[in-house]
Amino acid sequence: MSQDTLRRLRAGELTGCTRLDLSCELTDLPPEVFELADTLEVLNLTGNRLRQLPDLSRLRHLQVLFCSDNDFTAVPEHLGAHPSLRMVGFKSNRIRHVPDTALPPTLRWLILTANEIASLPDSIGQCPGLEKVALAGNRLRTLPESMAACQQLGLLRISANDVQTLPDWLLTLPKLAWLAYGGNPCEASASPPDAPTQTSSWPLIPWSSLTLAQLLGEGASGHIHAGTWQRTPSTEPEAVAVKLYKGALTSDGLPDQELQACLTAGTHPHLIPVHGVLQGHPEDRQGLVMPQLDASWRVLAGPPSLDSCTRDVYAPDAVWSIDIAWRLAQGMAAATAHLHARGVLHGDLYAHNILWRSDGQALLGDFGAASLLPTGAAQRTTRDALEKMDTLAFGHLLEELLQGAAATESDDPRVQALRHWQARCAHALVGERPTMEEVRQALFSA
Structure with missing residues (x-):
């Protein structure tokens, strides 16, 4: 299919397209790509043999660039000057260097998973709209202090690196709800002594x-x-x-x-x-x-899209009664409180990881982003802050459940209760959020 797309591109048959997918052992970007400068928004070059890119600033409408599974050793430095890039993906290359000038200030979503990166540039702090960063499987020992300025950051994946200590500023970011740090030295020392290790x-x-x-x-x-x-x-x-x-x-x-x-x-x-x-x-x-669960169990929502970035995508007809919303909230509060009590941060508390039935029963799954929480009195503050990232994610879930129940029983006291706990769970000050055990107790005693 990509060979046919390349043929059509060279024949001038793709004029006006907004997305271009090319995966056909390319070693250079075809110059005909620039003939789409007036319309191209998504350029997917995953699965080629590219080592460099020409200046893409002529593609003035380009918003999304995927270059996974190529041969890059550095993120192209000219990308930082692009006027509209909001998503950049270079997963599974051989990247060791991220130049100061490689990150556009308009960046919203950065994917550098499975490379050889030992450090990030301070310029990442000059991306004020950055929401989602995937850095698992690199060689990072620290994160730059400048990232404290990324106040919109909602999802961060730093698993399987060499991070020694989670920085204090990370624990105070107001919108960080989904964090994965497993497989780092900072997690290994956190393993509870009585937890199974095999x-x-x-x-x-x-x-x-x-x-x-x-x-x-x-x-x-x-x-x-x-x-x-x-x-x-x-x-x-x-x-x-x-x-x-x-x-x-x-x-x-x-x-x-x-x-x-x-x-x-x-x-x-x-x-x-x-x-x-x-x-x-x-x-x-x-x-x-x-x-194997029967067909009565369904996924609550779809995963985030390119547009929604960190938020799940629900079906247009996703509606339920307040009875169902209440039971879903109870079930997920109980599951998350249980995880925290067992020393586990879920890190991916999303509707797309929840199975539910029409009677309101729900099951939480997918521990791919889970991390072990620190133990001991000396790390209590760190553990509290980490747990309250899951609390924020639960607050987002409550917001979505309330949206699905918006047309039903608006005067039901349970609606007011869910709104109350949603606001508390989503508090911008991490320390002001409740623990999930507090939320569980409140929802089951109301």
Whole structure:
């Protein structure tokens, strides 16, 4: 398809297009791309062999640039001068250097996952609208102090780096709701002494006992398949869902971290249950085996889009009664409070990670961005601030649940209660937010 797109581009057949996807072993950007300067908004060059780019400022309407899976060793320095770029992605290259001039002030979303970056430029602090930053799988030891100026930052992924200590300013950012820092030295010292440290303490489920069927879904960390599990030769196969991880590193972090977080989290009525850990995959892929839920369970929302950036996308007809909104809020408050009590920061508390039924029952899943919380009196302040990032994410969820129930029972006291807790959970001052245990108690006692 990309070869055909390249042919059509060179033939002048794509005049007026707003998005261009080219993945065909390119070593240079075709000059015909600049003939789309009046309309092109999204340029996707993922999966080529590019090492450099010409100045793209002539593409004056360009807003999104994807250059993942190429051969860049540095982010092109001229990108910082582009007048309208708001999303830049260079995942899975060989980037070691991010020049001071490479980050446009208009930047909203930056993806540099799976590179070799040891430091970021101070100029990142000159991107006041920056909302989403993905840096997992690099060599970062610290984050620049200038990032304290990124007051709009809502999502940050720094898993699988070499970060020694989480900076104090990070813990005070008013809009940071989704943080992943697992797989860094700052997390390793945080592991609770009584927490299991080996996924092998979970039941190991042989690959040979599983039969996979259709794909049920896909997330940042892996694919989930329907299947059956033959527990013993004499028992009937039972329906299961099998999550196969995509590789050694995901956009959120490492599969080992997700397995460890699941293990540490234990069981809860509002967490997706797990049977055990996959063993003996022919390609050595890691995975989890879970019960297969029936069709009455649905995903609450879709993941963020290019436009929404950090916020989930709900179906146009996403509406529910206040009864349902209340039960969903109770279930997620209980699940999150349980995680915090077990020493786990979910880091990805989103509607797209929640399964729900029409009776208001809900299950939280996907621990791909989860991190272990620090323990001990000396780190209590840090732990409180981290937990309250999940509290902010819960506040966003309450806002969305209230929007879905906006046309129903507006005078119901539960609406007022949810509005009250939404405002408290979303407080700009991190220390003023309630703990999730406070929220849980309030919702179950009202």
